[in-house]
Amino acid sequence: MNIAVCVKPVPDPKSYDKITINPETKLLERNKIPMVINPTDKHAIEAAIQLKELYGGKVILISMAPPGAKEVLKDGLAMGVDEAYLLSDRFFAGADTFVTAKTLATGLKKIENFDLVFAGSESADGGTSHVPSQLGEMLGIPHLNHVMALVMEDGILKIKTKIENGYMDYEGRLPMVLGVVREINTPRYIPLMGVIQAQGKPFTVWGLNDLQLDPAVVGLAGSPTKPGSLHTPPLGRKVEMLDGELEKVAEKIIVVLHSAGLLS
Amino acid sequence: MEKQHGEVWIITEQAKGRLNEVSFELLGKARELAAKDGLPVSAVVMGSGIDFGNELIAYGADRVFLIDDPRLALYQNDNYAVVLENLIRKYSPAIVLFSASYCGSELSATVAAKLETGLAAHCVDLYFNEQAEFVQVVPAFGGRVLGDILCPHTRPQIASVKPGMFKKPEKESEPHGVIMEESAAVLDHYESPLKALRVVQEQPVGLPLEEAEIVLAGGWGVGSAEVWQSLEELGRELNGAVGCTRPALDEGWTKGEHTLIGVSGKTVRPKVYIGFGVSGATHHVVGMKDSGVVININNNPEETVFQVSDYGVVADVKDLLPVLLKKIRKAKEDRQ
Ligand SMILES: Cc1cc2nc3c(=O)[nH]c(=O)nc-3n(C[C@H](O)[C@H](O)[C@H](O)COP(=O)(O)OP(=O)(O)OC[C@H]3O[C@@H](n4cnc5c(N)ncnc54)[C@H](O)[C@@H]3O)c2cc1C
Ligand SMILES: Nc1ncnc2c1ncn2[C@@H]1O[C@H](COP(=O)(O)O)[C@@H](O)[C@H]1O
Numbered sequence: 001m002n003i004a005v006c007v008k009p010v011p012d013p014k015s016y017d018k019i020t021i022n023p024e025t026k027l028l029e030r031n032k033i034p035m036v037i038n039p040t041d042k043h044a045i046e047a048a049i050q051l052k053e054l055y056g057g058k059v060i061l062i063s064m065a066p067p068g069a070k071e072v073l074k075d076g077l078a079m080g081v082d083e084a085y086l087l088s089d090r091f092f093a094g095a096d097t098f099v100t101a102k103t104l105a106t107g108l109k110k111i112e113n114f115d116l117v118f119a120g121s122e123s124a125d126g127g128t129s130h131v132p133s134q135l136g137e138m139l140g141i142p143h144l145n146h147v148m149a150l151v152m153e154d155g156i157l158k159i160k161t162k163i164e165n166g167y168m169d170y171e172g173r174l175p176m177v178l179g180v181v182r183e184i185n186t187p188r189y190i191p192l193m194g195v196i197q198a199q200g201k202p203f204t205v206w207g208l209n210d211l212q213l214d215p216a217v218v219g220l221a222g223s224p225t226k227p228g229s230l231h232t233p234p235l236g237r238k239v240e241m242l243d244g245e246l247e248k249v250a251e252k253i254i255v256v257l258h259s260a261g262l263l264s
Numbered sequence: 265m266e267k268q269h270g271e272v273w274i275i276t277e278q279a280k281g282r283l284n285e286v287s288f289e290l291l292g293k294a295r296e297l298a299a300k301d302g303l304p305v306s307a308v309v310m311g312s313g314i315d316f317g318n319e320l321i322a323y324g325a326d327r328v329f330l331i332d333d334p335r336l337a338l339y340q341n342d343n344y345a346v347v348l349e350n351l352i353r354k355y356s357p358a359i360v361l362f363s364a365s366y367c368g369s370e371l372s373a374t375v376a377a378k379l380e381t382g383l384a385a386h387c388v389d390l391y392f393n394e395q396a397e398f399v400q401v402v403p404a405f406g407g408r409v410l411g412d413i414l415c416p417h418t419r420p421q422i423a424s425v426k427p428g429m430f431k432k433p434e435k436e437s438e439p440h441g442v443i444m445e446e447s448a449a450v451l452d453h454y455e456s457p458l459k460a461l462r463v464v465q466e467q468p469v470g471l472p473l474e475e476a477e478i479v480l481a482g483g484w485g486v487g488s489a490e491v492w493q494s495l496e497e498l499g500r501e502l503n504g505a506v507g508c509t510r511p512a513l514d515e516g517w518t519k520g521e522h523t524l525i526g527v528s529g530k531t532v533r534p535k536v537y538i539g540f541g542v543s544g545a546t547h548h549v550v551g552m553k554d555s556g557v558v559i560n561i562n563n564n565p566e567e568t569v570f571q572v573s574d575y576g577v578v579a580d581v582k583d584l585l586p587v588l589l590k591k592i593r594k595a596k597e598d599r600q
Contacts, residue, residue: 011405013405016408016546017408017546019409097373097385098376098377098383124405127527128369128383128385128402129369129373130373130376130383133370134373134374134377137378138377142342142457142458143341144458145369146366161366163365163463163465164465165466165468166463166466167464168339168464169460169461169462170340170460171459171461173457224380224381224382224415224417225382225384225413226414226415227411229411229412230412231409232408232409232410233407235546235549235550235572236571237558237572238574239573239574240575240576241570241576241577242576243577246579246584246587247587247591249577249584250584250587250592251591252575253538253575253577256575257536260536260556260557261535262477262535262536263502263599264599
């Protein structure tokens with residue numbers, strides 16, 4: 001079975017509280033936040049490797065990102081992915097999800113036809129959860145997002161997707177694009193051996209010309225949506241500390257509840 | 265930029281034979297947007313044996329498109345997307361609003377890709393600016409940053425909105441909408457490679473977080489399942505609801521994912537929010553920042569959560585909880 005996994009390098013979500021907006025330039029200040037593989041994409045990689053272990057074949061990863069992403073993507077190779085493809089070009093910058101999906105689809109088609117394409121359900125930075133469905137549309141194959149369980153029986157895929165307070169069951173056939181949620185599995189730890197092996201695995205970088213794309217249809221230029229200004233939501237409040245013995249504190253809390261019209 | 269032309273549409277969503285609240289929340293926002301330019305508001309309902317036309321008209325829809333077809337009995341992304349694409353191409357609305365539920369975000373992404381147009385996800389605000397452009401405000405980096413999104417050239421402009429983000433409107437005093445039956449005949453030429461077999465959804469018991477006047481939120485600092493039980497007890501005593509952070513959910517202490525507050529969960533706006541052992545990560549705070557009064561209890565006096573609180577208590581949760589419970593019981597008795 002030939003499987004592709006879409007992997008997005010993102011600034012580490014643990015550090016989002018450090019992100020600020022420069023009041024003068026109005027640009028994001030996110031320096032020094034390390035890049036990591038998007039958390040749900042690790043589950044996508046794990047799902048792909050598990051299927052390869054069962055059915056054989058090959059797992060590749062594909063990413064559209066700046067050239068610096070190479071190191072982060074090696075973590076995917078270290079987990080057990082066989083080959084990496086990085087789509088990187090200054091013309092790709094500023095892509096919205098529509099154009100991201102289109103660029104990824106162009107890259108995937110250039111590699112080969114895949115039986116399964118996995119993605120995470122949602123990226124931690126943009127967090128749209130659009131790309132899996134949009135990629136399916138651009139590849140012209142069926143797709144489901146928020147997949148929480150997956151088995152293959154006699155060539156039929158049995159898929160459980162997550163919905164509010166429950167799930168849905170689907171049946172489908174290969175090929176398919178699946179966006180996975182973190183409930184699907186527990187990603188393996190990177191073995192030391194994997195890190196060493198990753199160095200020797202094929203790593204291809206493709207730009208605009210390799211994909212034979214017109215600059216007008218990629219990046220910001222090709223994106224139907226355009227970003228406007230950025231702001232930080234006002235979150236701060238002026239705090240009054242309630243101190244004293246616990247009994248006193250509890251009484252003060254009750255006063256606050258009363259004045260908010262509760263407990264009556 | 266000239267004035268917006270065309271209609272504002274909302275795509276409704278159902279569960280267990282009823283319209284979800286988010287359908288009305290979207291309708292309220294659509295009415296607000298449309299009122300400025302006098303645009304009509306239409307609601308789309310898909311399903312089998314459905315009849316929500318009058319209910320939507322009562323809440324202000326000028327037009328309700330009903331697409332009643334046995335093939336639409338269960339939500340299935342591809343079938344629904346084919347039908348919607350067809351309807352949108354037929355009427356060319358200016359703006360289409362979807363729920364950003366699990367199904368809604370999948371459906372909106374699919375429809376936007378088919379129509380080759382822009383889509384803004386999980387919008388926290390939608391408005392027309394002074395240039396009459398449709399501004400879609402979306403969260404990024406877990407809600408730490410908000411960014412404006414415009415869709416200048418392609419139509420429709422599609423946006424999704426999480427359930428609970430906007431307010432359900434009042435009923436219209438003089439409802440006047442019309443119901444229009446549309447067909448799903450496009451599906452005659454479409455054979456789905458997928459098959460939705462069943463939907464399993466359990467209505468959680470107890471007061472929903474969104475409806476509670478007081479929400480108690482437990483974080484990782486609650487520390488154990490036993491202490492969590494006292495938190496639940498306090499919740500019952502106060503007629504409130506108990507919510508959680510993701511680490512508390514992952515520990516398995518809570519009643520389940522429907523009680524998660526934050527970017528990946530619910531948005532709550534109770535009169536009073538009390539956090540117990542919550543650090544104040546933006547991922548969580550964006551889901552409770554619009555609460556009335558915010559109280560937080562944390563054993564670390566320097567914790568960032570105090571910067572987003574009206575009242576702070578430096579204490580160990582497991583010590584304060586029993587005292588608070590006792591005092592509140594007493595306060596209630598004294599009132600009787
Ligand atoms: C993509 C993504 C999405 C996420 N979505 C969400 C979301 O929707 N909702 C959400 O909540 N989180 C979400 N998170 C997680 C989020 O980033 C934080 O990790 C989380 O909110 C922290 O939860 P916490 O405050 O309970 O735990 P911690 O950050 O571990 O804080 C525990 C707090 O308890 C205090 N404490 C410890 N012991 C005691 C004690 N005995 N008494 C009193 N105080 C004590 C500590 O001082 C600390 O402040 C998400 C993360 C990612 C990456
Ligand atoms: N630039 C990208 N390169 C590779 N995969 C991506 C990229 N952007 C998004 N994805 C995939 O799409 C999923 C959903 O992302 P999003 O739609 O941005 O929330 C991610 O978890 C990735 O698997």
